[in-house]
Structures are given as C-alpha cells and as structure tokens.
Amino acid sequence: MTTKTHATAAASxxxxxxxxxxxxxxxxxxxxxxVGTLAGRVIKAINETVLEEKVTYDEYNALKAWLIRVGEDxxxxxxxxxxxxxxxxxxxxANRHGSKGTIEGPYYIPDAPSQNxxxxxxxxxxxxxxxxxxxxxxRNTAGEPLPGALIELWHADGLGFxxxxxxxxxxxxxxxxxxxxxxxxxxxxxxxxAPYQIPTDGACGALIxxxxxxxxxxxxxxxxxxxxxxxxxxxxxxFEGDEHVADDIAxxxxxxxxxxxTERSGGKGREVTYDFILDxxx
Ligand code: MBD
Ligand code: FE
Numbered sequence: 001m002t003t004k005t006h007a008t009a010a011a012s013x014x015x016x017x018x019x020x021x022x023x024x025x026x027x028x029x030x031x032x033x034x035v036g037t038l039a040g041r042v043i044k045a046i047n048e049t050v051l052e053e054k055v056t057y058d059e060y061n062a063l064k065a066w067l068i069r070v071g072e073d074x075x076x077x078x079x080x081x082x083x084x085x086x087x088x089x090x091x092x093x094a095n096r097h098g099s100k101g102t103i104e105g106p107y108y109i110p111d112a113p114s115q116n117x118x119x120x121x122x123x124x125x126x127x128x129x130x131x132x133x134x135x136x137x138x139r140n141t142a143g144e145p146l147p148g149a150l151i152e153l154w155h156a157d158g159l160g161f162x163x164x165x166x167x168x169x170x171x172x173x174x175x176x177x178x179x180x181x182x183x184x185x186x187x188x189x190x191x192x193x194a195p196y197q198i199p200t201d202g203a204c205g206a207l208i209x210x211x212x213x214x215x216x217x218x219x220x221x222x223x224x225x226x227x228x229x230x231x232x233x234x235x236x237x238x239f240e241g242d243e244h245v246a247d248d249i250a251x252x253x254x255x256x257x258x259x260x261x262t263e264r265s266g267g268k269g270r271e272v273t274y275d276f277i278l279d280x281x282x
Contacts, residue, residue, distance in 0.1 A: 012165045013074035013202050016106040019164070020077050023110055066203060073202040077106040082198065086251045089234075097141050098277035101235045102252045105222065107162040108154060112175040118187035121153065121176045129158030129191030131269030132261060138184035138225060138276045145184040146278060149227040152177050155193040155220065184227070192261075192270065193219045195244055208249075218244035218253060223276075230278035237274060 049055070070079055085103040093101045113122060138149035154175040156162050163173035174193075180186040198204050198215040208215045218238045226232035238245050238253055240260040245253055261270035 011167065012162075012199060013078060015074070015165045016077040017074035019109065020106070023108075066207065069206070070203040073204075075199075075203050078198065078202075078204050081105045082204065082250045089252075093233075096231070096233070096279045098231075098279045099225070099233055099235060099275075100254050100256045101233045102254060102257060103236070103250060104224075104234045105236075105250070105252075107165055108222065108224070109164055109175060112152060112154065112177045113172050114177045114179065116179050117151075117181050117185065118189070119176060119178045120189040121174050122170065122172045123174055123191065124170060127157065127173075127191050129193070131264070131267075132190050132192045133187065133264055133267070133269070133271035134190060134221065134274070135187040135271065136185070136273050136275045138180055138186070138227060138278065140227075140230060140278055140280065145182075146227040146230065147180065147182045147184050149180040149184050149186075149225060149276070149278070150177060151180060151186050151188065151276075152224040152226075153188060153190070154222045155190070156196050158191060158194050160194040160196045190221075192239070193221065195219045195242060198249060213249065214247070215249060216244045217248050217250055218242040225276045225278065227278055229281055231281055233276065233278060 050060075070076055081103060085105070089101055089103050134153070138146045138151070140146055154162070157169070157174055161169060163169040163171060163175060174190060176188070178186055178188055196217040196219070198208060198217075200209070200215060205215060207213075219242055220236040220238050222234075222236050224232055224234050236252060236257060238258045240258050245258055259272045259274060261272035264271040
C-alpha cells in the first residue's frame, strides 16, 4: 500500500473546506429579500418532507447528528458539489450557445503551472495509467479560432486521487494551465484518469451506505477554458464505455461531454480531439 491509499475522507474533506475558504471570494451582495425567499423555500421543503413522510424523533436526531458530522469532516463542499451544484450550473449556463458546461466540483486549484501548447501535464516519472493525448481547437460561436485561449486542466490520477487533496502526490500533479497556439489549437499529453469514488469513511460516505446508493463518478477530465472577450466555461469530459457515465452520483454527465479516444497514431496510448466553442462576453 502506498501512503495515498491511506487518504481519509476527513483529510480530503478538510482540504476541500480550507481551499474553498482560500480561493472563493464570496459576493456579499445577496439582498435581504432574496435570502428570505431562498431560505424560506428550503425550510418549507424540509418541513413538507417531515409532515408528508411522518418523520420520527429518531430520524430527526439521526439527521442532526449527520449534519454535525458533515461539518466536522469538512465535507460541505463535497456534499454540495455532488448533490446540488448540477442544478446551479444548469441555471447559470442556460443561455449559452457554445460548448456545454458542467460542475466544477471541490478540487479545482487556481494558478496551476503555465505552459504553452504542445504541453505535458506535470506528472511523476512512473505515473500509472494509459497515456492520453488530448487535443483540439478553441473557437467562438461564429466558428473563428481564438488564439491565446487558456485551457486549465485538472484531473485525478490512475487511482482516483487529486493532488493537494490526497497525501503523497507532488503539489501540481496532473494540473496545468495551457495556452493554445495560433488558430486556438492545443495539444496536451496526460494520462487517462480512473473513476472517482466519494470517500467512504466520512459523512457523505455514511449517507451513501445508509441509503444503499453507490459512491462513484465516471472517470473525468476537469476543464476551465477561456479567452479574452469570451465567457469562461467550466466543464468536464468523460470516456465512452465507463459504466458510471450513465450513473454519475454527481449527476454531471451530458451526452455532448463523452469522449471516444482511439489508439494513438504513431505513439503509445490513446488520443482524442475535442473542440471548445466559447460564447461572447455578455
Ligand atoms: C470529484 O472529483 C468531483 O469532480 C465532484 C464533482 C465531486 C467529488 C469528486
Ligand atoms: Fe473530479
């Protein structure tokens, strides 16, 4: 066993909570009226569930204990991103005409090392996994190339672990910020990630076990793609044939986001081409 396999939910959860506090700048602009509307609706929905399902004191106390534990395990980012963010993303991106977005999830870190295309993501000498050449072009909705587009790519390793959230991995393992060349074209060498299992030893894992659900997300690449004058898109790409593509615990798969890599011509591993279309700034 490597040290990584000892990664605990408490450790990756606490990391995700810390990172959220460091990296997200929360707008303070929500009006009193809006807070009243949203908090009121959520509380009403909980009360309706209690009344309709005739929730008992034992169940109510189990809920209280579980909610306390979510915070103790630092799993609020994980819980919200797995079970709520997909709806927020649907609302946020409803008016876009370009590439489909999907959820960011809890493991993005800004300012990963910069490289120009063609690039190879930072990885270990003996990084396990099938080599993957990910390439394509960034264009606008009129079909024009966007030279100098930025592709931020981050993903789990061949065991499903993210650098900076599991111990024993180099700081920027499998994370990079790649600037596309002229014509907005990019070529990025990486490895194919493994499916990701929600930590089973924390509060979210306890809920999944208690409800008899499964804990899996399909293998995925996370991306943020941007270019001057255009809206940044946050998305993920998946792999055809992965059994969890049809059954993602985070409800974040869309048919347009499933890749079908082929054998790499003249090289080891696989290759796939995916073009990004960015909407103009509003
Ligand atoms: C992940 O890797 C992820 O992308 C999401 C959304 C939730 C948990 C882990
Ligand atoms: Fe992920």
